[in-house]
Amino acid sequence: MRFAPPNPLRIADRASGLNALSVRSYNERLVLSLLLQNEGISRMEIGEKTGLSAQTASVIVRSLEQEGLVSQGEAQRGRVGPPTIPLSLNPEGAYAVGVGFSRRRIDIALIDFIGTVRFHTQLPADEANPFPQSSDLFGAIGQAMTSLPVEARSRVAGIGLAVPDDVDTMAATRNGSSTSLKALQAEIEEQIKLPVFVQNDITAAAGGESMFGVAKPLNDYLFFYLGARLQSRLILNHQIYKGNSSASFDHGLMRLESELAMRGRPSEIIWSSSPEWPDLGEAYSAWLGECSDRLKASISALTQFVEFRTVVLSSYAPQKIAEALCDDIGREFPGIEALPARVTISPKAVGAASLPFSSRFMIQ
Amino acid sequence: MRSVLCYGDSNTHGQIPGRGPLERYGPGERWPGILRSQLGPDWYVIEEGLSGRTTVHDDPIEGAHKNGRTYLRPCLQSHATLDLVIIMLGTNDLKIRFNKPPSEVAMGIGCLVYDIKELAPGPGGSTPEIMIVAPPPMQDDVKEWKSIFAGAPEKSRLLALEFEVLADSLELHFFDAGSVVSCSKADGFHIDAEAHRLLGTALARAVDAIGWSRST
Numbered sequence: 001m002r003f004a005p006p007n008p009l010r011i012a013d014r015a016s017g018l019n020a021l022s023v024r025s026y027n028e029r030l031v032l033s034l035l036l037q038n039e040g041i042s043r044m045e046i047g048e049k050t051g052l053s054a055q056t057a058s059v060i061v062r063s064l065e066q067e068g069l070v071s072q073g074e075a076q077r078g079r080v081g082p083p084t085i086p087l088s089l090n091p092e093g094a095y096a097v098g099v100g101f102s103r104r105r106i107d108i109a110l111i112d113f114i115g116t117v118r119f120h121t122q123l124p125a126d127e128a129n130p131f132p133q134s135s136d137l138f139g140a141i142g143q144a145m146t147s148l149p150v151e152a153r154s155r156v157a158g159i160g161l162a163v164p165d166d167v168d169t170m171a172a173t174r175n176g177s178s179t180s181l182k183a184l185q186a187e188i189e190e191q192i193k194l195p196v197f198v199q200n201d202i203t204a205a206a207g208g209e210s211m212f213g214v215a216k217p218l219n220d221y222l223f224f225y226l227g228a229r230l231q232s233r234l235i236l237n238h239q240i241y242k243g244n245s246s247a248s249f250d251h252g253l254m255r256l257e258s259e260l261a262m263r264g265r266p267s268e269i270i271w272s273s274s275p276e277w278p279d280l281g282e283a284y285s286a287w288l289g290e291c292s293d294r295l296k297a298s299i300s301a302l303t304q305f306v307e308f309r310t311v312v313l314s315s316y317a318p319q320k321i322a323e324a325l326c327d328d329i330g331r332e333f334p335g336i337e338a339l340p341a342r343v344t345i346s347p348k349a350v351g352a353a354s355l356p357f358s359s360r361f362m363i364q
Numbered sequence: 365m366r367s368v369l370c371y372g373d374s375n376t377h378g379q380i381p382g383r384g385p386l387e388r389y390g391p392g393e394r395w396p397g398i399l400r401s402q403l404g405p406d407w408y409v410i411e412e413g414l415s416g417r418t419t420v421h422d423d424p425i426e427g428a429h430k431n432g433r434t435y436l437r438p439c440l441q442s443h444a445t446l447d448l449v450i451i452m453l454g455t456n457d458l459k460i461r462f463n464k465p466p467s468e469v470a471m472g473i474g475c476l477v478y479d480i481k482e483l484a485p486g487p488g489g490s491t492p493e494i495m496i497v498a499p500p501p502m503q504d505d506v507k508e509w510k511s512i513f514a515g516a517p518e519k520s521r522l523l524a525l526e527f528e529v530l531a532d533s534l535e536l537h538f539f540d541a542g543s544v545v546s547c548s549k550a551d552g553f554h555i556d557a558e559a560h561r562l563l564g565t566a567l568a569r570a571v572d573a574i575g576w577s578r579s580t
Contacts, residue, residue, distance in 0.1 A: 044575020054493055054574050055535045062538060075572055085573040 024361065027052060031060050032069065032089070033362045036114075037216060040073060040086035061087060068155075069093035069113070069361070089113050094155050096356040097144050097194075098208075099137070100162045100201060100348025101125065103228045103254075104271045106137070107316075107346035110144040110156075111353045115212025117345045119147040122273065134184065138191055145192075158195040158356025159188060162204035162348040197355035201348045203240050205314055206233045208351030210240075211358065213312070213342035220308045222299065225347065226315035226322070228254045230294060234306065251287075251294040253317065259283035270317065273346070277318055288321070292328040299333060314341035366447040366576065367408045370396040371436065371476075373456055375499065375555050376413025382507075382550030385415050393557050398564020403571060410443050418456045419472025425461065433472075436479055444485035448571065451476055452497035452541065454523050455553055458516035466519045470526035477534055493574055495537035497567070498524035500545050500559070506552035513553070520553075539570045 030050050034041065041049075047057045064070040070093070073086040091112040100107040102125065110119040121140050145153055163181060185196045199207070206223040209215045215223070215235070223233045223240075229252040234241045253270050260267040260283045269277055277284075299311060311329055313322045322340035329338035343350045358364065370376055378394030380387045391397045400409040416423060416430045423430040432453055440446065453476075457469040464472075477494055486492035502520040506513045524540045531538035544566045545559035555563065 042575045043573055044577065047575065053535070055537060058537045058574065059532050059535050063532070072573065075569060083572045084575065085569070 025060075026363065027056070028060055028064065029361060029363045031057070031064065035070060035087060035089045036211065036362065039088050039114075042084040042086060044084070046087070067093070091116060092152060092155070094157045094357065094361065095148060095152065096157050096160060096353040097141055098160045098162065098204075098346075098349040098351065098353025098355070099141070100204070100346050100350075100352055101164060102201070102348065106140075107273075107349035108137075108140040108144055109346050109349035109353055110147060111212075111350055113357070115208070115343070115350065115354070117350060119144045120273075120345050120349070134187055137184075138188070141188070141192060156194060157360050158197060159192060160204065160352035160355030161185065161188075161196060161198045162201040162352035163198060164201050195356065195359075197352075197359055199352070199355055200242065201351075202231045202233055203242060204351030204355065205343075205347040206235060206240050206312075206351070207358070208343050208347060208354045209312055209314055209341050210235065210238065211354045211362075212350070213314075214339045215310075215312050215341075218310050218312075220306075221310040221312050222302060222308050224295060224298075224311065224313045226252055226291070226313065226317060226325075227348075228252050230291065232298060234302070234308075236306070236308075251291045255290065256280075256283065256287040259287045273316055275318055288324065292325055295325060295329060296332050299329065299336065303333075303336075309336060311336055311338040312341050313338065314343065314347045316344065316346055319344055365406060365408050367410060367443065367445060368399070368403075368448040368450060368571065369410045369412060369440070369443050369446050370399070370450050370452075371432070371439070372413045372450075372452040372497075373417040373499075374413065374415035375455070376411065376452055377415050378413065378560065379415055379554055381548035381554035381556050389557055389560060393560055395560045395564035395567065398561050399568050399571070402565055402568030407571075410446075412439055412443075416456055417453060418462065419453050419469060420475050421457065421462055421472075423456075423459075423461075430456070433475055433479065436476055437483060440480065440483050440485040445487050446485045446492045447487065447576075448493045448495065448574070449480055450495045450497060450567065450571075452499055454527070455499045455502065455516075455520065458502075458519050459512050460514045460516070461512075466522040466526045469519075469523060470530045473527060474530055474534060477530075477536060493537060495539060495567075495570065495574075496527050496531045498527040498538070498540045498542060500542040500547050500555060503547050503549060503552035505549070509551065509553065517552070537570070537574060539567060541566075 031046055034046055034049055043057050043061055047054050068090055070087055071090040075083045075085050077083040091114045094113045096111055098109050106123040106125045108121050109117050111117055123136055123140055145156060185198055189196045202225045205225050215221055219238060220236050223235060225231045229250060256270055257267045263283050313326055315322050319340060326338035326340050378389035380389060396409050396411040416426045417432045418430055420433040421431055422428040454469045457464050457472060473496060480494055481491050484491050502517040504517045524542055528538050541563055544562050545555055547553050548556040
């Protein structure tokens with residue numbers, strides 16, 4: 001027996017708040033990821049799923065509880081077997097800010113640890129200059145942070161940016177703007193003093209849906225994002241794949257806009273985050289039909305190569321559009337379940353905000 | 365049926381605060397009794413509380429039998445098979461005659477844990493689950509025990525942190541009794557009936573939280 005004094009630090013003391021970018025142990029990440037996927041599982045189930053001993057799980061859970069990342073529920077006493085104490089992620093345990101860049105607007109969202117949007121605002125953008133004035137952006141991020149009570153602000157884990165691939169070239173060719181993504185990232189890190197994570201916008205939206213939405217339990221699915229354009233990602237075994245070509249289908253809301261313009265109707269509403277659109281008449285039904293055909297064609301083409309049973313359709317546009325398109329897909333492909341995404345308030349910004357969480361708390 | 369051994373000192377024995385060493389709360393009132401009623405018929409709760417018990421020291425005044433280490437092995441073997449061992453000790457180590465800092469008390473607990481692991485009295489010769497309970501901090505006024513416990517109240521407030529450090533490092537279940545109860549003002553270091561009830565209830569919950577499979 002070695003009579004060495006124990007390690008002088010409590011495990012929970014090591015991290016000393018969220019802002020110390022300490023390396024979180026693999027086992028802690030494993031437990032947090034499990035709790036994200038399975039709300040309310042017990043310590044025993046954690047042990048069963050991870051192979052950790054009850055005592056090791058106990059030490060990890062205790063430390064996560066002390067950090068405020070995990071909370072215990074009331075004992076569940078079933079009719080058979082011993083009672084279980086459910087564990088969950090504490091929604092107030094961590095927050096993150098996400099910025100989603102789109103052609104017409106920039107969404108800024110603050111989410112809690114289980115993905116609930118606690119604050120959301122928008123800035124206008126145009127294609128010529130996809131980046132807003134940095135002062136506006138800092139203002140909006142600051143607004144998101146100050147929407148939290150003072151004592152919770154230190155729990156913001158970081159900032160994520162969801163950016164279209166062509167944003168740099170777009171900015172440079174259209175107006176010679178020197179604002180590059182890297183510069184913007186560095187500036188935010190400097191100003192806000194939080195780590196900044198960057199990802200492609202559609203990939204981020206798919207990642208957000210995998211972390212917090214209907215895709216949580218899914219290993220494989222096909223993800224569509226209906227924004228200005230219609231874009232897709234294939235998720236196989238939790239990995240998000242992006243096609244090699246930069247092609248995205250011109251059947252998104254831009255197409256609806258031109259259908260409306262052709263008929264001399266106003267189209268501002270479709271770029272807003274209004275939960276309902278007024279009756280847009282013939283233009284709408286014509287566009288919806290085309291969009292549905294495009295989706296079905298893509299799904300049909302892909303099923304020749306890959307097996308997947310679920311399609312997830314994400315959009316900030318009113319939920320009934322996604323529902324109508326999913327119904328269409330379901331009718332066409334009886335073996336495939338089509339689900340409207342759960343994240344409806346700015347999926348890109350929520351996906352962006354999930355980046356600090358996955359980088360700092362989860363297994364990759 | 366699962367078995368849990370409650371290994372402790374006078375506060376596990378159920379000694380009534382401010383009374384003589386022979387006066388004890390009833391079986392249903394002391395915390396192991398509360399634990400028994402809370403855990404229900406699936407658990408066999410074994411009480412092993414001895415007044416004056418230390419972690420690893422022969423007491424030169426009260427007797428060598430107060431040494432928690434020498435008694436632990438026969439005790440574990442007597443009560444095997446054990447699924448869980450709860451240890452709540454440490455207060456008596458703070459008597460001035462032992463002259464030990466809180467960290468050393470935690471190391472004493474570490475010795476007991478080592479012995480449990482070596483003896484492996486769990487199911488099929490395995491190590492049982494081990495839960496370390498930090499005793500509640502003493503009151504500043506320990507009445508006529510003032511000279512015996514000189515300097516002890518201050519040290520007692522540091523035990524929970526030291527025990528938790530130990531529990532983290534040896535990977536043990538841990539519970540801080542001070543988070544639910546305080547010592548009675550009657551003598552400053554024993555817990556009263558209400559505290560026994562609260563502690564037993566909280567420990568039952570901590571035992572449940574370990575998570576036990578349905579089969580026994």
